[in-house]
Amino acid sequence: MAYDLSFAKDVYNKSEMGHWIKMCMQCGVCAGSCPLRAHWQHSPRQLFQMVRAGKRDEVLKSSDMWMCTSCYNCIVRCPRELPITHIIHGLARYAETEKAVDPMQPTRRFAVEVFWKNITATGRVGEAMLTMRLYFQDGIGAGIQRGLEMRDSALGMLKTRRLNPIPFRGKIKGYDGFTKMLAKAAELEAKLENKA
Amino acid sequence: MADAHAAGQTILVVGGGISGLTTAVEAAETGYNVLLVEKDPQLGGRVAQHNKYFPKLCSPVCGLEINFQRIKNNPRIRYLTLSEVEEIQGSEGNYTVRIRKNPRFVTEACTGCGDCAAVCTTEVADPFNFGLNKVKAIRNNHAMAFPSWYYMDPAYAKTDEAKQVAKICPAGAIQPDMEASVIEEQVAAVVWATGWKPYDAEKILPYGFGQYANVTTNMRFERLASVYGPTGGKIIRPSDGKEAKSVAFIQCAGSRDHNYLPFCSRVCCLASMKQATYVRDQYPDSKVTVFYIDLRAMDRYESFLQKTREDANISWIKSKPARIEEDANGNPVVIGENTLTGERYAMPFDLVVLATGMEPHSAVDAKVPSDQASHDEYGFVTGGVLAAGCAAAPTDVASSVQSATAMAMKAIHAAVKRG
Ligand SMILES: Cc1cc2nc3c(=O)[nH]c(=O)nc-3n(C[C@H](O)[C@H](O)[C@H](O)COP(=O)(O)OP(=O)(O)OC[C@H]3O[C@@H](n4cnc5c(N)ncnc54)[C@H](O)[C@@H]3O)c2cc1C
Ligand code: SF4
Ligand code: SF4
Numbered sequence: 342m343a344y345d346l347s348f349a350k351d352v353y354n355k356s357e358m359g360h361w362i363k364m365c366m367q368c369g370v371c372a373g374s375c376p377l378r379a380h381w382q383h384s385p386r387q388l389f390q391m392v393r394a395g396k397r398d399e400v401l402k403s404s405d406m407w408m409c410t411s412c413y414n415c416i417v418r419c420p421r422e423l424p425i426t427h428i429i430h431g432l433a434r435y436a437e438t439e440k441a442v443d444p445m446q447p448t449r450r451f452a453v454e455v456f457w458k459n460i461t462a463t464g465r466v467g468e469a470m471l472t473m474r475l476y477f478q479d480g481i482g483a484g485i486q487r488g489l490e491m492r493d494s495a496l497g498m499l500k501t502r503r504l505n506p507i508p509f510r511g512k513i514k515g516y517d518g519f520t521k522m523l524a525k526a527a528e529l530e531a532k533l534e535n536k537a
Numbered sequence: 538m539a540d541a542h543a544a545g546q547t548i549l550v551v552g553g554g555i556s557g558l559t560t561a562v563e564a565a566e567t568g569y570n571v572l573l574v575e576k577d578p579q580l581g582g583r584v585a586q587h588n589k590y591f592p593k594l595c596s597p598v599c600g601l602e603i604n605f606q607r608i609k610n611n612p613r614i615r616y617l618t619l620s621e622v623e624e625i626q627g628s629e630g631n632y633t634v635r636i637r638k639n640p641r642f643v644t645e646a647c648t649g650c651g652d653c654a655a656v657c658t659t660e661v662a663d664p665f666n667f668g669l670n671k672v673k674a675i676r677n678n679h680a681m682a683f684p685s686w687y688y689m690d691p692a693y694a695k696t697d698e699a700k701q702v703a704k705i706c707p708a709g710a711i712q713p714d715m716e717a718s719v720i721e722e723q724v725a726a727v728v729w730a731t732g733w734k735p736y737d738a739e740k741i742l743p744y745g746f747g748q749y750a751n752v753t754t755n756m757r758f759e760r761l762a763s764v765y766g767p768t769g770g771k772i773i774r775p776s777d778g779k780e781a782k783s784v785a786f787i788q789c790a791g792s793r794d795h796n797y798l799p800f801c802s803r804v805c806c807l808a809s810m811k812q813a814t815y816v817r818d819q820y821p822d823s824k825v826t827v828f829y830i831d832l833r834a835m836d837r838y839e840s841f842l843q844k845t846r847e848d849a850n851i852s853w854i855k856s857k858p859a860r861i862e863e864d865a866n867g868n869p870v871v872i873g874e875n876t877l878t879g880e881r882y883a884m885p886f887d888l889v890v891l892a893t894g895m896e897p898h899s900a901v902d903a904k905v906p907s908d909q910a911s912h913d914e915y916g917f918v919t920g921g922v923l924a925a926g927c928a929a930a931p932t933d934v935a936s937s938v939q940s941a942t943a944m945a946m947k948a949i950h951a952a953v954k955r956g
Contacts, residue, residue, distance in 0.1 A: 365829075366793075366830065367856075367859055367876055368830045368856070368857035368876070369856045369859070369873055369874040369875070369876040370857050370859045370873070371859075371873050372859070372873070372874030372881065373764065373856070373858060373873030373874045373881065374743075374859040374860065375858025376876070378881055379881070381880075382875055386874065386876065387879060389629065394637075407937065417796075418743060418796070418859060418860075420789075420794035420795060420796065421791060421795060422795045422796075523911075
């Protein structure tokens with residue numbers, strides 16, 4: 342069987358930090374380090390091998406790269422110094438630009454529909470609204486049920502002042518600069534995408 | 538041809554491990570004078586600490602003993618223990634070296650009777666056994682050590698008791714007021730055979746060595762299995778003395794890893810295969826598990842791997858473990874991903890042995906003249922001076938001996954050419 346290297350090459354060139362995947366020696370340290378490994382379908386190690394084996398659809402449609410919580414355990418331990426966390430986020434982003442991702446993928450939905458709107462509207466994350474939007478993403482009934490399920494955690498966070506119940510109103514200082522920065526980033530990204 | 542003048546020249550060999558011993562014996566038996574300088578009290582280096590040799594699984598004691606006999610019987614070899622080269626000046630054919638001789642506090646009159654150790658009340662952690670047991674402050678590494686003269690720890694030499702102990706020595710060999718001295722020698726060539734030291738396993742934080750009693754290292758395991766070692770050769774675990782019947786070996790512990798030693802030490806895979814046989818031979822109902830990235834039975838050792846593979850009670854798991862935890866019974870639990878099946882495992886063992894690699898002595902502390910020698914990025918000598926065995930590259934005894942013989946030849950060339 343001949344290997345089709347076109348997908349791997351695409352990832353090396355277009356996915357952020359993707360070229361590092363070449364350096365993986367398949368040792369398995371990342372998989373054993375990941376606190377969420379039980380919930381991943383494939384470990385980072387497997388995902389990287391799938392990229393190299395040209396398994397385009399399996400990789401791009403997989404939910405794996407949406408499972409990373411950026412704990413950085415794998416990065417500090419990888420014997421080959423692969424920036425695994427960043428590679429994983431890069432793959433998620435790459436799958437998004439390739440329009441391969443299921444729009445209902447929960448992490449993607451949260452990122453695109455809730456988080457991005459929340460932070461760009463005011464310039465900072467407002468936890469109260471962010472949580473509300475996330476919970477009520479699928480309608481009022483589902484929202485109330487999720488809220489009840491998470492009650493203890495929410496109360497605990499309130500008590501330890503990790504959740505501010507008062508919604509953030511207005512805008513951050515220097516909001517204009519913030520939006521200009523975002524616009525510039527979008528422009529640079531569009532340029533990159535055109536080039537690629 | 539070696540003329541009379543050249544043969545009158547002296548070759549300095551720094552380091553008295555298997556490599557230095559070989560260079561010394563080969564050069565001397567060809568007719569040259571040799572000065573062998575060893576920093577430790579007794580010769581043999583790391584090999585003296587091994588329980589058995591792969592691949593033949595014989596005792597290293599006999600291999601060393603042959604070399605010791607050749608040294609003893611050859612008037613052309615002078616050896617200095619507890620000594621270090623302080624400075625080297627001059628160039629090939631004509632060096633002046635300054636050597637510092639640290640005090641042994643025991644003279645060559647010592648017969649090795651052990652009367653002194655019997656009355657000595659001070660005990661210290663035994664460096665020869667990596668601190669796994671306590672020994673007397675005046676002692677011998679073990680019964681077969683060479684030279685067999687006892688030695689005394691400097692701190693102990695200062696005590697009143699040391700003076701009393703000196704009085705009971707039947708040979709009158711103990712001198713607690715012995716001082717260091719510096720000597721100067723003329724030599725024609727220098728061979729560096731300063732060897733290696735085990736990588737410091739405490740640096741590998743996820744494996745918890747130093748934190749968990751039942752996580753040990755391969756060099757400690759050699760001592761644990763040796764009849765001259767801290768347990769008289771019984772393989773028991775440090776925390777509670779329980780027989781270690783389920784033992785895991787973790788390959789590349791701190792090796793081939795950019796966080797620690799980036800290179801492969803080439804012998805630790807074979808060392809673990811050898812050590813697996815220690816466990817299997819001692820306890821027929823034991824089980825051994827080897828975790829590896831890939832097994833490197835380098836050179837002509839493939840058959841040794843095949844032999845260990847035939848034992849169904851040794852399992853091989855292709856995986857570099859991510860971390861070790863400890864369960865309520867003091868068992869180390871090895872955690873990682875089996876890379877052939879994709880399964881995550883958490884397996885408890887009686888004892889875990891970290892197969893740590895070799896760090897060179899040379900660049901770090903052996904005082905190889907940096908203006909002459911070139912080193913690779915890890916500190917192994919690559920050129921500029923003559924280097925034998927593990928001072929030049931991590932390797933096994935057979936290749937160390939080969940390279941040491943080659944260095945004897947090169948040193949002789951230098952003596953003849955410039956003599
Ligand atoms: C766990 C383990 C098991 C192994 N088992 C085997 C085996 O079964 N078979 C095999 O073939 N190989 C084995 N090896 C490899 C073997 O240990 C080496 O090949 C061997 O020790 C190399 O000998 P050497 O003389 O080059 O270095 P060393 O043995 O390190 O000797 C160097 C000597 O130089 C001295 N020295 C250092 N610095 C100075 C200085 N500045 N001045 C004076 N003296 C100095 C040291 O004190 C030491 O005596 C094993 C290695 C490991 C890690
Ligand atoms: S830890 Fe690094 S080298 Fe090992 S499998 Fe994961 S990415 Fe590859
Ligand atoms: S010899 Fe084996 S254990 Fe040692 S570094 Fe090389 S591959 Fe790893």
